Amino acid sequence: MxxxxxxxxxxxxxxxxxxxxxxxxxxxxxxxxxxxxxxxxxxxxxxxxxxxxxxxxxxxxxxxxxxxxxxxxxxxxxLTCLTLRDEAYPSRLRECEDAPIVMFFKGNTDFNRLHVINMVGTRRATEYGKRFCTDFVHDLSVLLPDALIVSGLAYGIDIHAHRAALADNMSTVAVLAHGLDRIYPSVHRKTAVDMLVNGGLLTEFLSETTPDRHNFVSRNRIVAGMCDATIVVESAAKGGSLITADLADGYHRDCFAVPGRVTDAASIGCNRLIRDNKAALVQSAEEFVKTMGWASAEPAAKAAGIQRNLFPELTDEEELVVRILTHQGDLHINALVVEADIPVNRMSALLFELEMKGVVKALVGGVYCLLA
Known part of the structure; x- marks a missing residue:
């Protein structure tokens, strides 16, 4: 470029x-x-x-x-300046109608790896929320060590998610609501610097841009759009993490929320997301990975359902999807979008056609497997 x-x-x-x-x-x-x-x-x-x-x-x-x-x-x-035409630009985000046409990055990571999630929540995190971040990320580092953890470097859940990732040698990226000529809040500077080795700082804002309130809402769409899933750890009745969850739903991303006691103010938002079927309940990394379909599918699951046609007629795009599944095994639809560089709406149509032809089967959580 x-x-x-x-x-x-x-x-x-x-x-x-x-x-x-x-x-x-x-x-x-x-x-x-x-x-x-x-x-x-x-x-x-x-x-x-x-x-x-x-x-x-x-x-x-x-x-x-x-x-x-x-x-x-x-x-x-x-710094790295990423435009829509750059291969390193977050491909999941590129599919969003309001994706930024240019972003700035400082650090070292791959935005287009197979598993990208964000963890967001209240700035007034409780010990319960902090402990969930630590335990969840630690267990995720065993199950999916190459996953990328995204958040916003803010007080509370955001910074604990970043620090948990660093503690377990996982890549973590902070999406900022200002230019890269500053760090906000400044007390998180050391964590931000530590992230540059395996992760980094990403923003759509030019230098000299201050962290004004409306910038955080704009930032949240990037957090939601560049990830496969959003996990809201704690949230009051109102808050930026609920905006991120709503944006994730609008981008057809998976959304999860950590349940809390009905008397806990910091869990009101999460409990409502679950109650209103806007987020799936999540209690552990193992449960999350299974729900997303990122765990290896059981042989029986692959055998169930329709049998693959012996000689189906496939288009060039369908052949590409089949080749990817042949070489990489079961994949989430978002991973297929990344690997094939095909828009998500088009990929959905292709997968539907392949199902009708008996070539692939849909598993739980948006994962597709190739039928034998």
Missing amino acids: NNDERLCSIALTLCPGIGHIGAKRLIDAIGSAVDVFGYRKELPERLPGVNSSIITALDCPAAFLRAEREMEFVEKNR
Whole structure:
């Protein structure tokens, strides 16, 4: 990826009146940020229905001046600038309509590994919530040592999830609500630095951006969108973690909540999520892995159901899915999306067709296996 695409992606975020969704739609339709600006005057022919105000907004020299300053900051501080067209960009997030078209990263990890989860919760964590984080992550490190733990570096559950991951040598990423020229809260600086070795810090915000309140809601969509599942450990009746859970549901991600006593204020939000069927109850890492279908399927489960046709006619995309399942074994639909680089809505249709042809079988938790 050349610097022109990065520069233009940053500039596009700074053009007035376009926004997250508008910027992504332009790039999806035209192909690149460079071409969005290069074909600015021809957009009405290339993208019918585009508003004339968009054409005017793209004529913004000030946006490029600020983008150039940001690129200098990126290079000086050896940050990674990720655009939608970068292979390292979180592929799960790329499928979301409001995904950021450019992000900044400091650290060392793979966002596109097979298992990515986030753990979020109240800033006023109780000993119960802290202990759950420690025990859950420790057990997960045995079951799925290559999993990535994502959170927001905030007080409470967030920071305990990060520290638990570090204690068990698991990769952990903090998604920030400000630029990479600062750490908020500052008391978590040491943890943030420790995360750079195996994990790191990720943000969509330019340097000099302060942690304003509305930025945290924007940050939460990234936390939800880049993961396979959201785990709400503790939450009061209202809170940012409930927003993250709602966003995860909107992105068709799995959502889990840790139950608490009905008298505990820190568990009201979790208990309601479970009561309203907005989240599955989770009590342990083993239970979570089994529910997600990330554990090895029993041979009997594979044998059950329809038999595979001997010579089904498959499309090229269906053949690709079959090859992936042949080489890697049972996979969650999100993992198949990553491996095949096929949008989730298209992948769902392909898997349905393969089921009808007797080639694959759906297991519990969105996992698919190849029938013998």
